Amino acid sequence: MDCATYIEKYLSAHVDGELSAAELREAEEHLAGCVNCRARFAEERAVKALLRERAAMRKTPAIVRGSILAALDAVDAAGASKSGTRGSDRSAGADRAPWYSIRRARMWAPVAIAAAAVFVFVILHGVGGPPPAQAIxxxxxxxxxxxxxxxxxxxxxxxxxxxxxxxxxxxxxxxxxxxxxxxxxxxxxxxxxxxxxxxxxxxxxxxxxxxxxxxxxxxxxxxxxxxxxxxxxxxxxxxxxxxxxxxxxxxxxxxxxxxxxxxxxxxxxxxxxxxxxxx
Missing domain, CATH: 3.30.200.100 (MucB/RseB, C-terminal domain)
Incomplete structure (x- = not known):
């Protein structure tokens, strides 16, 4: 096995423990004689360990939770206003289906933006400085x-x-x-x-x-x-x-x-x- 084959086909699965017995044997034999791929394996394992640590569940900051709730309140208020101005000559059955679809689209737009804000906060919080070392x-x-x-x-x-x-x-x-x-x-x-x-x-x-x-x-x-x-x-x-x-x-x-x-x-x-x- 050469380095290109190991890195392309084996490295990620090797780190994740997803190789078969035969594949694992081939990968370990290659690493035993290749210092470069051993270094790549160590780097990949360190990155994935960091991702597992930083992706842990975090409490959403109050300011972000407030933005999400405000977005939901705005959607509900807009929905109530819109439904109140609709003509009474339309039947409930004829009106309900299209309004539901439109409301879902309008509701999820601000919510998606707020959710993205949460994601950005967590990512920036994680890379804003060196990650805390896991206690050993x-x-x-x-x-x-x-x-x-x-x-x-x-x-x-x-x-x-x-x-x-x-x-x-x-x-x-x-x-x-x-x-x-x-x-x-x-x-x-x-x-x-x-x-x-x-x-x-x-x-x-x-x-x-x-x-x-x-x-x-x-x-x-x-x-x-x-x-x-x-x-x-x-x-x-x-x-x-x-x-x-x-x-x-x-x-x-x-x-x-x-x-x-x-x-x-x-x-x-x-x-x-x-x-x-x-x-």
Whole structure:
């Protein structure tokens, strides 16, 4: 399968989950070897997720509801006036059918305009600024601590040696893997082990460099699957722009946990930093 065939015949149905088993197998085989189509797939999925979110039922603003009601009142008043001036020599049966058709046409014209106003309001409301990010609690936990640590980081693991941090994390039933961001100019500042509201342990490892800061958060996944809206997927890493932050969501080899890397670095440079550290 070539790219043109995939994009024209498969892409939309692939995103919507409407491919047959055989078609899905062909599509997945193509995506496995085509970075361009993987990017198109991610873009299409992100757009459709945004449309689903923005098309949610919204309460019509009072000003728009007032316009619709005023239009309906005007139609009713015009209809009453028109029917009152009709000659009594016409029979009710002869008059009713054509008036009904005319009244429907006249009624739906202003109502359609008012409805269009509602539609325009919702669309403009949606694109007037960036759409609000769908709440993802683990991301919110990570960025909240990132902001705090960027101002002042107070480690509670006494050592800053990677081996000692790893042992401390493992002792608290957390993954012992530590990122080494030294090749891209970040210094390991230390680690913290805290507890979340549900009582589970969480580990924070903080890095600082000339280009900014990075926070690594380890916590239980609680069944979290990669949310929609990712910018890019590279192996086990899922990249997101979330509330102004660059985020990498990964699943460590030790099951049941997630690793969330948070930074203010532009996404392209953030991905390059992570790739450099893994190479």
């Amino acid at each position: 609690p683990p991301f919110d936990v990570a960025i909240q601590h990132y902001d705090t640590f960027a101002q002042r980081f107070e480690p509670n693991v006494k050592s800053t040696l990677p081996a000692d941090l790893s042992d401390a994390y493992i002792d608290h039933n957390l993954p012992g893997f530590l990122w080494n961001f030294r090749p891209v100019g970040y210094k390991l500042m230390g680690g913290r082990i805290d507890r979340l509201a549900d009582g589970t342990s969480v580990a924070y490892t903080f890095y600082r460099g000339d280009m900014g800061t990075i926070l690594c958060t380890y916590m239980k996944s609680h069944g979290l699957q990669p949310p929609d809206g990712e910018m890019q997927e590279v192996g086990i890493h899922h990249y997101y722009e979330y509330k102004g932050y660059s985020i990498c969501l990964s699943y460590p080899p030790r099951g049941g946990f997630i690793c969330i890397l948070v930074s203010k670095r532009p996404m392209k440079e953030f991905i390059e930093d992570i790739a450099t550290c893994e190479s």
